[in-house]
Amino acid sequence: MTSSRARRRTLSSALSALALALAVAALGPAASAGPTGGTTLAGEAAPAAGAAAVTFSDDFDGPAGAAVDGSKWQIETGDNVSNHERQYYTAGNRNAALDGQGHLVITARKENPGNYQCWYGRCEYTSARLNTAGKFTAQYGRVEARMKVPRGQGMWPAFWMLGHDLGQVGWPNSGEIDVMENVGFEPSTVHGTLHGPGYSGSGGIGAGYTLPGGQAFADAFHTFAVDWSPGRITWSVDGNVYQTRTPADLGGRTWVFDKPFFLILNLAVGGYWPGDPDGSTPFPGQLVVDHVRVTTSDAPTGGGPITGIGGKCVDVAAANTANGTPVQLYDCNGTAAQRWTVGTDGTLRALGKCLDVTSAGTADGTPLQLWDCNGTEAQRWVANDARDVVNPRANKCMDATGNSSANGTRLQIWTCGGTANQKWTVTR
Known part of the structure; x- marks a missing residue:
């Protein structure tokens, strides 16, 4: 100042x-x-x-x-x-x-x-x-x-x-x-x-x-x-x-x-x-x-994997902490890029940043990324009993693009349909 x-x-x-x-x-x-x-x-x-x-x-x-x-x-x-x-x-x-x-x-x-x-x-x-x-x-x-x-x-x-x-x-x-x-x-x-x-x-x-x-x-x-x-x-x-x-x-x-x-x-x-x-x-x-x-929130060294289709893990691409880094599916490997902490404020955090809906979009296909935690609704997530992970603002589910389990598959939000590429297990 x-x-x-x-x-x-x-x-x-x-x-x-x-x-x-x-x-x-x-x-x-x-x-x-x-x-x-x-x-x-x-x-x-x-x-x-x-x-x-x-x-x-x-x-x-x-x-x-x-x-x-x-x-x-x-x-x-x-x-x-x-x-x-x-x-x-x-x-x-x-x-x-x-x-x-x-x-x-x-x-x-x-x-x-x-x-x-x-x-x-x-x-x-x-x-x-x-x-x-x-x-x-x-x-x-x-x-x-x-x-x-x-x-x-x-x-x-x-x-x-x-x-x-x-x-x-x-x-x-x-x-x-x-x-x-x-x-x-x-x-x-x-x-x-x-x-x-x-x-x-x-x-x-x-x-x-x-x-x-x-x-x-x-x-x-x-x-x-x-x-x-x-x-x-x-x-x-x-x-x-x-x-x-x-x-x-x-x-x-x-x-x-x-x-x-x-x-x-x-x-x-x-x-x-x-x-x-x-x-x-x-x-x-x-x-x-x-x-x-x-x-x-939980200790920074805590957290655990989020697994989805094909048993793959939600992963920060290349373990890069830069804002805008894609969030993808990848073979589970236990690294910090796949350790997600569940915040009591509804956030999911890895590498000191938050899982974020790009540009706070609400349309099907809006990609997910890593971004500075900022308290916006683009970073709030809620799970239901069906294992959907939902962004309430968009009323859309976290989704693996193209129903694919290949390494590098980009994650996005999409209208909840109950398909395998929208089912997630969040561990601590």
Whole structure:
């Protein structure tokens, strides 16, 4: 990112330092929910979270005015001198509360009813910041939030993650993954960024995504996500991928993103990057969060073959990880190109990427390929009891072209007909 942003993340008051220290001290293994329920693509019961997958989900259901679920989130308090933000983060539900309609509302107000003191004197604004430290961490998978951001100069909403070892190694050595940041003077653009040792603050590695036609992110809800695997992180907005980062992007500096991270949601007011509010800034400002979901799929070394007609395996041609690589039938050989992981999000993954319907097509004969996981319906698959593997958006089956079992037969989608070239056995 080419902003003039300074160091982003350390809260400065004694209250904040204490809250963060307690959070980090409580960190442990990734929290796990109970069994996820439902069925996998192979039709068997889904594995218990923590055995093969860990899923975090909060849809913010509850009565209007209620505080967030304390088993999932803790609320940080204090100001932020490092970034010269202007707000004081308050406790309780004053600035972070459910709206009774399935949303969390983080509200920034121009007020100071508690006579809070900030780095610059008496605080002028209040807001809220939540994290999952000590309650949930994730390593790899899909991390997403559906949100509507506030508008106005000086507003700075963010959905991001910090390494679980923050208390031991400090920032930026802990690593930081910014899933989404927006600054009020760029109403149509959001940013995704990595921070780590030697590439932090304004030197972070990232990119922006701009809505077409002058639309503003404050006008509607949008889904912001990263798909994260060993040595690879991909950012998307509403399923549109806009950047992928790997260790090759760091110019020899250390990649610190293959470990657990915890989640953070906050709405800052002012600071080096967004600048301070002015007379045009509407208050109160609200970051409205519809849901937060994290799916950590099976371990990258896991998975198993998908077998079909002639006993052949679903195979990534030449084990090539490039976007657009054909997916075909081939003699089963146990290589990574034939090891498919069933994601709890409905994806089928191999070599760190997803089975994808080319150009999100729905016509008979649309070929299948390997592509960056992006959360679109072109990458969702469902199995039925008849062993069909169906793309729900197209309502078509995975199909071996020409009813052939020859090596190199390209896979495609086709109207489900119950034929042998549409029958598949998915193993884990």
